[in-house]
Amino acid sequence: MDKYCFGVDLGGTTVKIGLFSIEGQLQDKWEIPTRTENHGAEILSDIAASIQSRMDTGHLSKEQVTGIGIGVPGPVLNENIVQGCVNLGWGNVRVADELSALTGMKVKAANDANVAALGEQWQGGGKGFQNLVMFTLGTGVGGGIIQNGRIISGANGAAGEIGHMVIVDSDEVVGTCGCGHRGCLEQVASATGIVNLTEKKLAECSQDSVLREISPLTAKDVLDAAKAGDALAEQAAENMMKQLGRAAAYIACVVNPDIFVIGGGVSKAGEYLIEGISRYYKDYAFHASADTKFALASLGNDAGMIGAAGMVCTL
Amino acid sequence: MDKYCFGVDLGGTTVKIGLFSIEGQLQDKWEIPTRTENHGAEILSDIAASIQSRMDTGHLSKEQVTGIGIGVPGPVLNENIVQGCVNLGWGNVRVADELSALTGMKVKAANDANVAALGEQWQGGGKGFQNLVMFTLGTGVGGGIIQNGRIISGANGAAGEIGHMVIVDSDEVVGTCGCGHRGCLEQVASATGIVNLTEKKLAECSQDSVLREISPLTAKDVLDAAKAGDALAEQAAENMMKQLGRAAAYIACVVNPDIFVIGGGVSKAGEYLIEGISRYYKDYAFHASADTKFALASLGNDAGMIGAAGMVCTL
Numbered sequence: 001m002d003k004y005c006f007g008v009d010l011g012g013t014t015v016k017i018g019l020f021s022i023e024g025q026l027q028d029k030w031e032i033p034t035r036t037e038n039h040g041a042e043i044l045s046d047i048a049a050s051i052q053s054r055m056d057t058g059h060l061s062k063e064q065v066t067g068i069g070i071g072v073p074g075p076v077l078n079e080n081i082v083q084g085c086v087n088l089g090w091g092n093v094r095v096a097d098e099l100s101a102l103t104g105m106k107v108k109a110a111n112d113a114n115v116a117a118l119g120e121q122w123q124g125g126g127k128g129f130q131n132l133v134m135f136t137l138g139t140g141v142g143g144g145i146i147q148n149g150r151i152i153s154g155a156n157g158a159a160g161e162i163g164h165m166v167i168v169d170s171d172e173v174v175g176t177c178g179c180g181h182r183g184c185l186e187q188v189a190s191a192t193g194i195v196n197l198t199e200k201k202l203a204e205c206s207q208d209s210v211l212r213e214i215s216p217l218t219a220k221d222v223l224d225a226a227k228a229g230d231a232l233a234e235q236a237a238e239n240m241m242k243q244l245g246r247a248a249a250y251i252a253c254v255v256n257p258d259i260f261v262i263g264g265g266v267s268k269a270g271e272y273l274i275e276g277i278s279r280y281y282k283d284y285a286f287h288a289s290a291d292t293k294f295a296l297a298s299l300g301n302d303a304g305m306i307g308a309a310g311m312v313c314t315l
Numbered sequence: 316m317d318k319y320c321f322g323v324d325l326g327g328t329t330v331k332i333g334l335f336s337i338e339g340q341l342q343d344k345w346e347i348p349t350r351t352e353n354h355g356a357e358i359l360s361d362i363a364a365s366i367q368s369r370m371d372t373g374h375l376s377k378e379q380v381t382g383i384g385i386g387v388p389g390p391v392l393n394e395n396i397v398q399g400c401v402n403l404g405w406g407n408v409r410v411a412d413e414l415s416a417l418t419g420m421k422v423k424a425a426n427d428a429n430v431a432a433l434g435e436q437w438q439g440g441g442k443g444f445q446n447l448v449m450f451t452l453g454t455g456v457g458g459g460i461i462q463n464g465r466i467i468s469g470a471n472g473a474a475g476e477i478g479h480m481v482i483v484d485s486d487e488v489v490g491t492c493g494c495g496h497r498g499c500l501e502q503v504a505s506a507t508g509i510v511n512l513t514e515k516k517l518a519e520c521s522q523d524s525v526l527r528e529i530s531p532l533t534a535k536d537v538l539d540a541a542k543a544g545d546a547l548a549e550q551a552a553e554n555m556m557k558q559l560g561r562a563a564a565y566i567a568c569v570v571n572p573d574i575f576v577i578g579g580g581v582s583k584a585g586e587y588l589i590e591g592i593s594r595y596y597k598d599y600a601f602h603a604s605a606d607t608k609f610a611l612a613s614l615g616n617d618a619g620m621i622g623a624a625g626m627v628c629t630l
Contacts, residue, residue, distance in 0.1 A: 131470045147467055154571025155446045158603035165568045166599045253480045254569045256469025284481045286494060288473035
């Protein structure tokens with residue numbers, strides 16, 4: 001009898017659901033809207049109904065489904081309890097218990113950044129390695145820590161919050177981070193941070209730059225200009241890659257991964273980014289972990305759904 | 316039938332061996348010399364003979380012994396292979412396999428700083444918590460990371476090398492760290508680092524200080540003078556505690572422990588140190604992990620032996 005599992009990536013707007021073979025082959029994927037009204041009261045029953053519907057269509061019995069993994073946009077304790085998701089209107093919710101009661105199947109829950117890291121370790125840019133750290137460089141900077149093929153979630157579900165390492169002086173960033181600090185990695189290395197710091201530099205100096213022609217400026221503009229040799233853009237990109245390399249070296253002193261995987265929108269800068277971050281990493285890394293690999297994430301927006309399935313594929 | 320295990324702390328001069336009940340109660344402990352001559356060829360057979368002798372005396376059968384845990388002063392892969400121990404004259408040694416062959420019992424090996432962290436988590440300052448990070452402040456700065464009651468050793472056995480986070484500018488330290496970098500936490504927060512930085516300050520300024528009367532200066536002198544209100548000593552102590560607090564905040568963004576445990580000779584400064592480090596920690600910590608606890612280590616030099624036993628007590 002063939003065995004399957006479901007991976008669910010619960011976002012603030014849509015829920016992505018995938019049906020996987022137990023070996024991790026995607027069989028089907030689809031999306032449903034996330035109904036955040038009424039404090040998100042219908043979200044889990046919508047997911048349960050969608051999964052049941054897919055099982056009916058495919059003539060799948062519960063005995064054929066090993067379990068359901070779900071990634072949620074908030075801190076998660078014990079693969080079960082979400083400690084508040086502002087985006088969903090949720091307070092504390094026993095996600096795994098509730099979805100299990102609704103479906104009659106085993107459920108494991110984890111933070112969305114953490115399941116994305118697990119996805120990249122299981123099927124993506126970090127495939128073949130047991131110990132991985134992922135940086136997700138998007139609007140913010142997220143992260144996930146995988147050791148021995150399992151998510152490290154920490155005491156409060158706050159492991160992997162590597163965007164909030166207060167890594168530079170407060171006068172080296174623009175404004176205050178969403179977390180309340182000044183000097184977070186997120187303020188230097190997120191798409192928003194890159195743009196803010198580049199605009200500050202453009203305003204403060206009169207150096208020529210192709211970026212002066214562009215409005216509104218995006219992180220992609222800055223990184224494209226840097227690759228093309230624009231000096232001001234290069235300074236901005238080097239600063240960002242230096243701080244990411246430094247942060248990676250600190251992280252390696254803690255968990256010593258086999259590989260760092262870089263994902264999120266900013267990672268579309270590709271090998272340029274990998275070369276830069278790993279060059280600065282070597283400047284700061286402890287000798288025993290100086291050869292840690294760096295790679296690009298390869299699963300894109302499916303990483304969370306795939307990693308969620310990965311949590312339960314070996315139940 | 317009562318069950319037992321052995322914990323072995325293998326140091327460069329002596330081997331500490333303990334006999335424990337499976338619940339972790341110490342029954343007996345003793346020491347044998349570490350014979351480092353001939354590339355340490357006799358070390359493991361000496362340990363095996365000593366354990367066998369204690370089993371003979373106590374009429375213990377192999378069936379009554381769950382296993383042997385051993386902490387070694389070097390990086391360890393897969394609870395087995397030591398990747399070189401300069402202090403012992405060892406290259407790569409399959410410690411667990413070899414000691415198991417010599418004794419006919421199950422053996423697990425780990426790095427000495429890591430087993431000390433496990434000891435403090437199992438029976439010491441971190442008892443009752445599953446997720447712990449230990450700082451050992453001695454001649455150097457060592458560390459150990461425990462998640463879900465297990466040692467995180469990392470890809471190269473270099474997890475927990477938190478003394479080698481390059482955390483300050485090179486002009487804020489004296490000389491070069493043993494690892495080759497300038498600016499490591501170890502150069503600020505080890506006993507050696509505290510003395511070096513205080514002596515530099517004494518030489519560079521003419522500020523009054525009781526420390527000017529003391530030669531040779533020790534870290535204890537500096538911390539005692541700081542507690543007594545000597546302004547120059549206070550500046551030195553505050554700088555050290557600030558960098559430890561910063562490092563702890565970075566570490567919490569990675570693994571989010573329940574508790575930080577502070578051990579090693581410098582930790583004899585006691586609650587003064589805990590208060591200072593945790594005060595600076597709050598300045599840098601991410602809000603979700605801002606309430607992480609800090610405590611003193613309580614097992615002293617027995618932490619390694621106890622943690623080594625802890626590795627096998629539940630085999």
